[in-house]
Amino acid sequence: MSDEWISLVTRKESVLWVSLVCAGGAREYFQRALSWDVAIQRYRYANDTHQISLKDALELRHLIDTASSEEFYSFYERRCEAAIRTLYSVTDEIAIAESARSGEYGGHLQRYFEVAKETMPFLASMVLVESALEAELRRQLSKHLKCDQHDKAVAEVLRDGVFMEKETSLVNEVHSLLEIVELADSASGRRAISELTQGNGSGPLASKLLSLIDDHLSRFGWQQTFAYLHDPASTEQVLNRIHNYLVAGKGYPSVSTLVTRRAARKEKAQAKRQELALPEPISRLLNIAGRLQSLRFRRVDCHFESEVRIRHVFQHAASTLDISREDLVHLTETELLVSLRQGSPVVTQEEILRRRSAFCMTVEGPNIETVAEEREQDKYNAFDFDEELAFPLRGTTAFEGFVRGNACLVGGPVDVSKVSGGNGVLVTPMTTPDLMIGIEKAAAIVTDEGGLLCHAAIISRELQVPCVIGTKYATRALKDGQACTVDARRAVGLVMPQKVNC
Amino acid sequence: MHGSAVHYGGKAHNLIRLQRHGVRVPQFVAIPMEWWGEPDPTKIQYCWKSIASECARMQSGADLVVLRVSAAAARQAIRQHAPLPQVREIIRRWIADTADQTTAIVRSSASSEDSGRVSSAGQYQSFTVPNTEAAIVEAYREVTAAFFGDMAVAYRDSRGVSQLGPRMGVIIQCLIRPLVSGVVFGCHPVSGDTDIVMIEAAFGFGGPILAGEITPDRIILGKADFSVRSSVLGTKSFREDVRAKGRRQRSKTTLASRRSLCLSETQIREIAIAYAEIEDLFGSPQDIEFCFARDGLWIVQARAVTATGRRAA
Secondary structure, eight states: OOOOEEEEEEOSSOOHHHHHHHBTTTHHHHHHHHOOOOOBOEEEEETTEEEEEHHHHHHHHHHHHHHOSHHHHHHHHHHHHHHHHHHHHHHHHHHHOTHHHHTOHHHHHHHHHHHHHTTHHHHHHHHHHHHHHHHHHHHHHHHHHTSOTTOHHHHHHHHHHOOOOTTHHHHHHHHHHHHHHHHTOSHHHHHHHHHHHTTOOOSHHHHHHHHHHHHHHHHHGGGGOOTTTSOOOOHHHHHHHHHHHHTSOOOOOOHHHHHHHHHHHHHHHHHHHHHHTOOHHHHHHHHHHHHHHHHHHHHHHHHHHHHHHTHHHHHHHHHHHTSOHHHHTTSOHHHHHHHHHHTSOSSOHHHHHHHHHOSEEEEETTEEEEEOOGGGGGGGOOBOOOTTOOSSEEEEEEEOEEEEEEEEEOOSGGGGGGOOTTOEEEEESOOOGGGHHHHHHOSEEEESSOOTTSHHHHHHHHHTOOEEEOOSSHHHHSOTTOEEEEEESSSEEEEEESSOOO | OOHHHHHHOHHHHHHHHHHHTTOOOOOEEEEOGGGGOOSOHHHHHHHHHHHHHHHHHHHTTOOSHHHHHHHHHHHHHHHHSOOOHHHHHHHHHHHHHTTTOSEEEEEEEESSTTSSSOOOTTOSOEEEEESSHHHHHHHHHHHHHGGGOHHHHHHHHHTTOOOOSOOEEEEEEEOOOOSEEEEEESSOTTTOOTTEEEEEEEEBOSHHHHTTSSOOEEEEEETTTOOEEEEEOOOOOEEEEEOGGGOEEEEEOOHHHHTSOSSOHHHHHHHHHHHHHHHHHHSSOEEEEEEEETTEEEEEEEEEOOOOSSOOO
């Protein structure tokens, strides 16, 4: 299997147990959450993003495409909402549990992992679901507007029609802070803030402000953390921000202006939507698309917030094992739980160091592989995510025909001798003229890249060999020698490997 | 074959006609293929013969190694041969005429290439070099030697074109630094429908499009009124540009540029108008390479459409 990956989420820090859950262990969670019989076989973390292998992504995308319907997308949305709600409520229980403070960490962590895992199928599939929905919308819109799927008109509807409640949690945080600022915007308020920032405020106004700030922190303090890696915001930081607004004289926008501005934006978007006078089904799909996009942010928020709320549990676990809290993320779920049971880490300090400094971590089943060297980076570039990711592979027919044969993966002139026997399907990233002799003997040609007017296409027509170009990932989705069908009888050429595990 | 096509080779012949007709082609000079000279007839003759016999054996499944060795020997013989005085003279005059240019392109114009019967698509190389006498002479030798490129030999064999008589005209051309390049095709390449014009285009140099290394945007126009019938976005995953001293540099394209067409509506119309004029000039569907630089549209070359996807009856 070649190293091709699909990026799912960009994130600055890697939490290994998340990766591990996705790699191999997630079959039952996919089954439970979405009734899908699928598991992510290979998972990795590199270039600050979580990635799954192209093969896994293809399988997932196939399932999504098969299910694609309005009912499916709302079902998906509801299930994701439910998983998030459960995670919140269980973390709440753990957060207030006395035993979590006095020693019963293992049990609580295990419980936390259990519910957090329920959200993993959504981490692995959200981007794919969104892109499938976009493809579906493009299809319906192009039919409705009688134009090409990539026409400007379609793009405009997608741009204006999908209204997303973007980063609501960040906006709410600013609102909450500004409310405190407005309250303190008086001579006495400013004095109180000044004194508090110097650490010696007192009196009823000062204590009122402090309690407001505490309340603010309990709701939004987690926002500046990455999981349990960094500390949440402190009272001093909030005081400084208020100080900047009020005393340093930088000014601040009023809460009501912000609220009206946001409402106006939403109204404008809705007005634009109505102008389009779209049929009801498309309109409903657009609504779902907007909600799914917000949901993606909320799912990530939910993780950050829960991990901060029970960070004392992680803190205790770290001190029991005598490793730093930051290094906890480099342990897998099993490693962490077993270590806690036996009271010392089961992973050596060297291994933790290796994982910490790894540029790239690949997880396959129970195996973890680390790549330390950054210069390997080129090799590990993630595959560009594409909305058409699916079996059968779609390309453009350069010469018509229908062929069943065996894939011969050809990377250069040296491999060309593999194409023989009359039913060899030459599969190559691009047919450079070097592959002439292979082309002559091939029953069909399939390429990843290329247009209808490239040299290879012209030559395939001269030699009358059925040819499908621009399939994007045939060389990565087909195995050498695998039986496959090339259907190049229509303008859109299809390539289907036989016996796909989906 | 007739007159000047033999003289300059198909590509140069077409360029000369385009220029005379007032089509905007980059400044160029053509070196006739006869000036290639015959340095050591016996040596090269020997190489041809072994190539010809290898090609015959290849049909019965002989391996490629011997063919490669013969082709390499022929190339070596050509490289060692000093260009004729009149070739040197043309190159010297070119340098004097284009003193303001820093880079030039040296490309092939073979006897069978672009002649209307076979395309020889992509069999011969072109070289981007500094615009100096030494560099161009060097590239001239390489281009003529490329007549015996491994795959050029195999291609000629498969298409029944003679291996004999090293017929390699050469074109020296000013380098255009394109923002967008592409190909216009005077019929549907698969169905053979001559009522449409197909444009494929991507950012930067046209090389990766021709080599099939990237998937370009595809636009289909009606030939009667130049109306856009359909457009399909390509991935256009990278672009190639020419930097100092002819060095080519590849860079990744941005997501935004990949998600929109690389040609504007006006540019598409401009291409359609230029295409119609050229088709009128040559009288048959054409296969044209074009590019847009900062100073507008350039036609880089034109040749007759050879094969389409319609199966021979």
